[in-house]
Amino acid sequence: MNSANSAIDDMDRALVHALQLAPRASWELLGPVLGARPDTLARRWERLTGTGEAWLTGIGLRTGVRPPCMAWVEVTCAPGTSPPVGDALVADPYTLGVEHTTGGRDLLVFVALPDLPALYRYLSSRVQLIPGVIGTRTSMVTAVHYAPDRWRLDQLAPDQIDLLTGRTRRSAHATVPATAPVAPLQYEDRPLVRALASDARRSVASLAREFEMSESTVRRRLTRLEAGQSLRYSCALASGLSGWPVSATLWAEAAEYELADCAAAAAGLRETRTCMSVSGPWNFMISVRLRTVEDLSRYTADLTRRLPGLRMRDSAVSLRVRKSEAQELGPRGHRLRTVVPDIWSDPDPAPSGPVGL
Template sequence: MKFSADLDETDLALVTALQTAPRASWALVGRALGISPVTAARRWERLAEARLAWVTAYGGGFIARHHVEAFVEVDCVPSRLSSVVAGLVEQPQVASVEHTSGQQDLLLTVLVSDLAALSRLLTDVIGRLDGVLATRSQIVTELLTEGSRWDLRALDRHQRQVMLDSRDDPAAQEPDPTPAPEDIPLMLALGHDGRLGYQELAQRTGMSESTARRRTSRLLRTGVLVPRCEIAHSRSNYPVFVTYRMNVPSAALARVGSALSGVPAVRMCASISSAHNLVVNGWVRSVPDSRRLEEYLVERFPEITLVDRSLTLANFKRMGWILDDEGRAVRPVPIDLWRAPASV
């Protein structure tokens, strides 16, 4: 059975395996899928060369604890939207850029060092782009789940367990891990290619290979760095993105948010400081499925008051990667929240 013109069942299983363990060896991937390591590597090479799948990496939980993540709505002059997007995608603090239905024209995910940096980004960079009419920002107070934990669900239970068994034991994590200044070049290099080997990481950063291995292993083990396998959404089974904005009573927010994060269609769930206090993003098969997902969520979680919903019309950048009209990878602009916002 073919799922699309470009990806067959084995391709989708391969991507799912790497969504489960993005830096797994080809030997492990091959064992999970029942193919040889060489076949697994060649299939990945074909997908990567076609820009249909890629692995990136970005900062993890320390951002919410010590820095700022925000969703920014941008209103634009319609005729200037393309030029506004061209300026936004080059900003290393702007992780994602979506053209959406609804009240806003663009929806951004931004990662910055602190609230003052967010202010500078909004006023000195985004606000100065020709064609921007207004911005509205919502600060993330807790990221309950995000895209690195979502997958295409193309593995059976045994295959998935093989991949899960390769991951580090979370019990080995530090209580409040953060990156050292020496780690930042590694994080940016892995934003370009989340599967870079230690020898190449050493060459790119000027570290010894043993130092690159030790530091990278610690970043991954503690969740300071989050690797993520992406797919061109237009070639997957889930080409439609929907975003719901909700209100949940404060006393129920943690419970509902945690439960929402376990819904298979939910890719991102975050509590925010805004007129509404919860944002949920889902990937679904069709536009009608976005309504069915909404009905399911409202029925399962009666505490939810749905405030607004929007569909993504075009995804120009996703977690540090510029995309083309079909959602294929064009090139990376790795997320760098430590850099001061500056106009393009």
């Protein structure tokens, strides 16, 4: 859908912002905060998700009690082959993000696999065998300082945010311990997490019917995974409609003892979507959302002004984001479909013949 023809309005943006703060809050709880009837909010959300203008996904980034092996893979392609290479990577359940970018790589891909040996097999037997791929460079994620699900729209007023967060804290107080330990994502939890990848607002009743569990069992599992940080939710609005249509990635270098300060400074800037410590040529990576391409230089200047010891080494603007948080996206950033992630199984070798073509 062309954004010029979209019927999206400020109430829709406020609804998305509210669901970023309280992803599974009931419409009855959200209604007084947004000043709308619960059934009106439900209809709006059904329209937004039906057109791919907005979505809410659940991601389980844990193998047992440990995070998976995550990495950024820069892919270089033969001339004219980056679109079909991108097609193959978008369809892959091990990729959570795929972008066509400027700079010294054709594609920037975020992957998650069970462990280092699985990552090696995945790169050598799948990615590097895709027709058109002529080179890869991999940077391991060693720490996630600021995750993408923490980025917010700026539609709600401060008093609405306070009211919403206060309501959700009170509603969760009876079931979630104040300091919940890390919850293992167990084998039997995986189907439940996969089911939330395309629609994290699925009702407990529908999940219970699908997996032949009691509603209390489903509710208990979700509460444990949410409180133990093994299941996180991400609500997004199509980039062309959000007011922040430009995505960019920066690579920087800093002394290891300064990385926590770097992360705190980056997290304090409105545009920061995620920042991570990585291995490779440089040890710090930031992804940002911008209103215009020209804002990239201002953002970089703001960051280096706050951190004179941070040395910016490279940057790339996304020409097109093909996949984000396991969602395949269209040219205007609308969701086309969900590619359900499978970060727990060992990747099979590439099938014989062209991959993804």
